[in-house]
Amino acid sequence: MGRTLIITEKPSVAADIARVLKASTKTAHGYESDDHVVAWAVGHMLGFVDPEQYEERFKRWRLQDLPIVPEKFEQQPVRGAKKQLMALKKYLKAKDVDHVVNACDAGREGELIFQEIYRFSGVKKPVNRLWLQSMTDSAINDSLKDLRDSADFQGLADAADCRAESDWLIGINATRALTVRLRSSKDRNVWSAGRVQTATLSLLVGRELEILSHIPMPYWQILTTFKASDHTYEATWYDPNGSGRTDRIESPEVRDRILKVLEGNPSGQAKETRKDARRIAPTLFDLTSLQKEANRRFGFSARRTLQAAQQLYEAHKLLTYPRTDSKALPEDYKGVVPGVVEYLGRAKDYKKFAATLKEVGLQNTARNFNNAAVSDHFAIVPTGEGDFSKLTGDAAKIFDLVVRRFLASFHPPAIITEVERITVVGEESFRTRKTVLKEPGWRVVDGKESEDAAAALPPLANGAGAVQKEAHTL
Numbered sequence: 001m002g003r004t005l006i007i008t009e010k011p012s013v014a015a016d017i018a019r020v021l022k023a024s025t026k027t028a029h030g031y032e033s034d035d036h037v038v039a040w041a042v043g044h045m046l047g048f049v050d051p052e053q054y055e056e057r058f059k060r061w062r063l064q065d066l067p068i069v070p071e072k073f074e075q076q077p078v079r080g081a082k083k084q085l086m087a088l089k090k091y092l093k094a095k096d097v098d099h100v101v102n103a104c105d106a107g108r109e110g111e112l113i114f115q116e117i118y119r120f121s122g123v124k125k126p127v128n129r130l131w132l133q134s135m136t137d138s139a140i141n142d143s144l145k146d147l148r149d150s151a152d153f154q155g156l157a158d159a160a161d162c163r164a165e166s167d168w169l170i171g172i173n174a175t176r177a178l179t180v181r182l183r184s185s186k187d188r189n190v191w192s193a194g195r196v197q198t199a200t201l202s203l204l205v206g207r208e209l210e211i212l213s214h215i216p217m218p219y220w221q222i223l224t225t226f227k228a229s230d231h232t233y234e235a236t237w238y239d240p241n242g243s244g245r246t247d248r249i250e251s252p253e254v255r256d257r258i259l260k261v262l263e264g265n266p267s268g269q270a271k272e273t274r275k276d277a278r279r280i281a282p283t284l285f286d287l288t289s290l291q292k293e294a295n296r297r298f299g300f301s302a303r304r305t306l307q308a309a310q311q312l313y314e315a316h317k318l319l320t321y322p323r324t325d326s327k328a329l330p331e332d333y334k335g336v337v338p339g340v341v342e343y344l345g346r347a348k349d350y351k352k353f354a355a356t357l358k359e360v361g362l363q364n365t366a367r368n369f370n371n372a373a374v375s376d377h378f379a380i381v382p383t384g385e386g387d388f389s390k391l392t393g394d395a396a397k398i399f400d401l402v403v404r405r406f407l408a409s410f411h412p413p414a415i416i417t418e419v420e421r422i423t424v425v426g427e428e429s430f431r432t433r434k435t436v437l438k439e440p441g442w443r444v445v446d447g448k449e450s451e452d453a454a455a456a457l458p459p460l461a462n463g464a465g466a467v468q469k470e471a472h473t474l
Contacts, residue, residue, distance in 0.1 A: 002098035005091050006038045006130065009104040009113055012314050013135070014040040017103060020140045029087035039091055041104065045081040046116045048168050049074045063180050067173045073165055075116065085117065092121040102150060103130040107323060107376055111153055112160035129153050133377060134320040135313055136385040156376070170195045219248040220255045224262065224430050224472040226423055228270065231458045232470065235423050235430035247431070255474075261426040262472050268425035271464035279414040281364055281442035283327040284379035285405050290322075290398070293405075298397055308394040309380065309402075318386045318399055324377035328370040333378065337362065337410070340384035344403060347389070353407045353445050362410045381406050404445050411442035419457050423467060432457070 006021075008014040018024070018031035018038040025032045030039030051058035051068050058065060077085050091097060100118070104110035118127065128147035132139060174193035182191050222237040237258055238247040249255045285293070290309065294300040300308075309322035329337070345354030362368075382403055391399055414437065421432040434457040437443065 002096045003034070003094075004036050004099040004101060005094075005097045006036060006101040006103045007088060007114060007117065008038065008040045009043070009110050010314070011040045011042075013103065013105075013132075014038045016135055016137075016314075017130075017140055017144075020137050020144070029084060030091065037091055037094075037097065038103075039088055040084070041088065041113050041117060042081055042084055044109075044113055044116070045078055045085045045088075046075040046120060047078050048164075049076050051172060061176045061180055063177065066177055067169070068176075069169065073168070075120070085120070088117050089121045092118070092123045092125070098125060100125050100127045101130050101147060102127055103132070105323070106131045106133065106321060108156055108160045108163065111156045112164060115157050115160070132321070134317065134383045136317045136383050138385065139383070167195050174198070217250060219250045220474050221247055221249065222255070222258055222262075222430075222472055222474060224423075224425075225470040226268065226270065226430075226467040227470050228458075228460060228465065228467050233421070233432055233457060235421070235432040238429060238431045240422075240429050258428050259472075259474075261428050262469065265425045265469065267466055267468050268423050268430075269464070270421055270423040270460055270467045272419060272421035272460050273463075274417050274419050274459065276415055276417055276438060279416055279441070279443075281409050281411050281413065282405065284329070284368060284381060284409050285402055286325050286327045286379060287322055288325070289327065290380060290402065293401060294398060297401065300394070300397075304394060305398060308398040311395055312399055312402075316386055316388070316391070316395065318383055318388055318391075319402060320379075320381050320383060321377045322380050324375070324380060326374045326378050328373035329368055329378045329381065330374050331369045331371050334365070334369050336384070340382055341407070341410075343384040344382065344407065349400075350403060350407060353404075353411070356444075357407065357410055360412060363412050364410060368409055408442040408445035411445060412439075414441035414443045415439035421457070421460070425469060 006014075006017060008017060014031060018026075018036075021033065021036050021038065023031040023033035023036045023038050030037055032038075053074070054068075054070050058068060092100065100123075102111070102114040102118075104114045127150040129150050129152065130143050131148055132143050171192075171194045175191065178191035178193055179189075183189070224235050224237070226233055226235060236247050237249070240246070249258070283289075287306065287309070291300075291302040291305045294305040295302070306322065309319060312319040313322050341354050341357050344350040345358075380402055382399075388396075388399055417436040417438050419432070419434045419436060421434075423430040423432070436456050
């Protein structure tokens with residue numbers, strides 16, 4: 001029986017798999033044992049050839065030659081990747097290798113990277129797919145025991161080919177067409193266009209034009225402080241019969257009229273309504289929501305967040321695969337989550353929250369465990385393995401963010417009281433809106449209960465009563 005060749009997308013992943021398989025003999029291009037060879041790619045190792053390599057006439061940029069659509073797309077090694085690519089080809093063609101495993105990243109681009117290398121080699125050997133969601137030893141072992149048929153991923157491979165070819169077709173043809181049309185004797189620049197690049201640029205330009213076309217209009221807001229029997233509160237003037245931003249005053253005459261009413265009336269009448277509302281815990285993170293939250297909390301760019309999450313996935317083995325668009329877990333993950341909660345509960349920062357989940361049980365399970373909401377990958381969650389006590393910098397912040405969202409998503413809802421208080425002075429109305437936390441629920445995990453407590457508004461006696469005006473500002 002021959003050896004199995006496993007091809008990964010990155011050297012670090014190859015090293016992890018080789019360690020699990022005890023393929024300890026390291027060469028310049030891979031790890032070997034009697035049963036396995038684990039070798040790596042370095043991202044995309046092949047790229048499409050230039051148009052002039054199909055036909056000499058395409059060296060000149062002319063409208064009459066467009067569109068350029070090759071009958072068959074041809075590829076060539078990417079600069080700097082040829083040595084490793086040829087080593088992979090040699091491994092694939094080796095007589096003692098009779099089985100190949102695609103262990104590139106579990107997604108569309110990972111599928112394409114492997115398929116390009118496999119096609120370049122020209123071999124026809126059986127292929128299986130290793131689909132990893134986390135890089136812990138146990139996850140690697142489990143996935144190696146459950147290799148999947150590569151035919152199951154043919155649709156993903158076809159989608160990857162379509163993406164790559166459409167990028168080339170649109171980029172080459174649109175760039176040449178624009179450049180030929182727009183260039184002049186004084187302007188010899190290339191007018192670059194692309195499937196993603198141009199659409200993204202259009203969004204930016206459109207937003208910039210909106211900003212430039214904005215006509216600023218002056219407006220005023222009047223904030224008034226009132227004193228009830230046992231507390232003071234602030235209220236903003238508003239038009240109860242208006243629409244849109246009803247708290248903005250655009251007319252100086254209206255502004256002066258309201259100020260005159262306030263100055264001539266030292267008191268007013270207030271009444272309020274209070275109603276309870278449930279706030280369900282937030283969903284688990286996908287990559288986009290994680291990037292948004294990290295930007296809001298820490299000012300991180302999308303790239304900076306991804307780099308930290310990727311480090312936590314690959315190097316520390318603390319998070320599951322980060323490049324995901326899913327906010328749910330597969331239904332067979334129900335047996336894994338209690339162990340992850342137990343693991344997090346050993347840490348001082350998370351002990352209290354884990355204890356709550358053990359006491360009341362996991363909440364929101366129908367939402368959080370949902371096969372229909374899982375695409376290629378499930379939500380970003382802690383793996384439940386590894387030591388996170390020595391994390392620092394960006395990695396520590398992102399890990400804490402993911403852990404707290406994970407624990408919060410299984411907590412009971414928060415109950416808040418929505419308060420609307422209307423204070424009438426003369427014929428003018430002033431509004432106060434507050435949300436008062438009644439039961440913290442999941443908010444205790446995020447530490448948001450202290451923010452809500454600070455915003456508390458004591459009730460009016462009997463829900464209504466006279467109040468005194470203390471001050472007002474524009």
